[in-house]
Amino acid sequence: MKRSAPLVRDNASNKRLKHDIPAYHLTPQQRDAKGQAIWPAPREQIHHAQKIILDCANSKQNTLLVPDKDADGLTSGAILYTTLVLLGLPQDRISVHLLSKGNNVFSEVELAAVAAYEPSYIFVLDHGSRVGPPLLSRPHTALVIDHHQTTPSDFPTGAAYVTACDSPPVATSSLLTYLICEALHSDVESKCDWLAIIGTHGDLGTNLKWEPPFPNMADPLKRYSKKALNEAVSALNAPRRTAEYDVSSAWDALRQACDTDDPVAGLKKLLQNSRLRAAREEIRLEVERCTHAPPKFGRDGRVAVLRIRSPCQVHPIIATRWAGFLAAKKLEIIMVANDGYLEGKVNFSCRVAKSARGWDRPPNVIELLEEYANQADDEKLRTRLGENFARGHKEASGGIVDKDVFEGLIKTMKIGEKPPAEEGKSGGTPKKSKGPPPQRNTLLKYFEGKSQDNERL
Structure with missing residues (x-):
């Protein structure tokens, strides 16, 4: 449908500028010396990350997860949390730290908060990274799982990392976490595939084609329904956008959904959460006021x-x-x-x-x-x-x-x-x-020209 409002242009033409934007999954891949695709991240990084996760579960020691505040970060944390429990790490050994408004995980305030948990293992998910001292002054093992633009030097001293940023088409942190964990336990797929979809749609958009190199998600998209999964993206993103910065409500709702015996019922429960609904309406009104x-x-x-x-x-x-x-x-x-x-x-x-x-x-x-x-x-x-x-x-x-x-x-x-x-x-x-007319806040819209089906507020 054509919009009645004219586009702002430097010429008098009434025609839209044309764009030839390829589908995201068709982005050319990097290949190693043997011609094998490097995806979703370098294999040596993935194998090292898997070893750290297994060692963590076997250690039965205090473990801290630090997921980012958006749908991709929160689902990354939920996937890793579920995997560690499946591997035998007691839940009372797992803590989750959510950052305060305006802070990053590498700030002095947040590092002090991290230290207070006295963790032996720290997992930083979807926060990006930067060069700096160790996350803790005491002995620990740290792993950064990420997909933001970084260089090999952009990590805390002593921290291991696995990043998708140089392995196009760049996977989200949630999808990267899912693909790392999927090989570690047979139940990860059935318990976490829906989380990977939510996180991936959160960053790459609902028009993403789940075609190679992306895994085939046809079954979970049908089982949970694509509409419900996309609604979950909006629901999880809304609280952290509010003035209250209520990220904990989104995390708590997500964990409650994961703890149900039936993940489909858990997703329905998440979508019915009154706090998430209220946050979404607050953001809808504020966007309309400011846009x-x-x-x-x-x-x-x-x-x-x-x-x-x-x-x-x-x-x-x-x-x-x-x-x-x-x-x-x-x-x-x-x-x-x-x-x-x-x-x-x-x-x-x-x-x-x-x-x-x-x-x-x-x-x-x-x-x-x-x-x-x-x-x-x-x-x-x-x-x-x-x-x-x-x-x-x-x-x-x-x-x-x-x-x-x-x-x-x-x-x-x-x-x-x-x-x-x-x-x-x-x-x-x-x-x-x-x-502008309503559009969706997704990374994939930089590569695809189709409008999204889901308003990610």
Whole structure:
């Protein structure tokens, strides 16, 4: 269906820009010296991770899981939790730590909280990673399971890791965790396949084709119903987006669903959870309130910035909506900046514009942000932007920076300045866009042009 609102463009054409975006599973794979595909991660990393999990279960020692707050991270944690119990680790030996609002697992506050559990084994799931000292000062074994953009040096000292980031098509952390654990116990598949689907759809979208190299999930998609699984994505994501940052409600609901004898009944129970329903409605209303902020383009036309103020984490959703709607010849990324989420900070999310996803070399958000930061007249701007700048994925990145530092970045990007060809021209004010139609906050939308069936609020 055609939308009545015109797209914002640098020409008078009423036709949409065309994109030739291949299906995600068809992304060319990396291969080793023997010609074998390296997927979902390097084999030596997978085997090492499996050994650590088995050693952990056999040790019967205190174990700490630190999953990320979104559907992919929470299901990664649930898959590993279930696997460890199946392998014989008593549940009273397993603790779960959920981060506080605005923190990352490598901050001093969170590392102190991690140390308080006195774990012998620590599993960090879907948080990304960065170089730093050991997670604990006492003897321990740490494993990072992840899929965010990293290099081999971007991990805590002494921590083992398994990452999917260099093994396209990049698997989600939940799918990677599932494929690691599936070989360790015969019941992992039946108890965790639905979790892997929820986490994967959470990051890659509901249009993902479960075709090679992805595992065949036809049976669980039919057994649980694709609609119910996609509804679970929205339900699990909503609490962490609220002003209350109620991640624990999502984790508790997920664990209760996993603890039922019948996982299908457990999923139905999760979808009926009153707290998750209320959180989802809160976010729906907040997205609607904030989504009509007007975009401003940079002087080079490569970036459009929308500024909002909300106590809720709605900036990623709005960035994805606008990325599928706003189009211009030079436009590469959409940035949505929220100065109301954390006191004294600007949280911003960037997404690749749909009109640029079909380019021979699609934009790399992380590289573009770094490029702008390094162009600043202020030579110290990049240092002031800190370690929470330009993190995540090539297609979806962002940051958390001080307000004054963010203004320095905006100045460097020349947001709101007319390009040279337009300077000195007279004319009327350009028509304002009415705002984007609903779209889904998924990574797969950077690769597929079809609209998603599920609103991931």
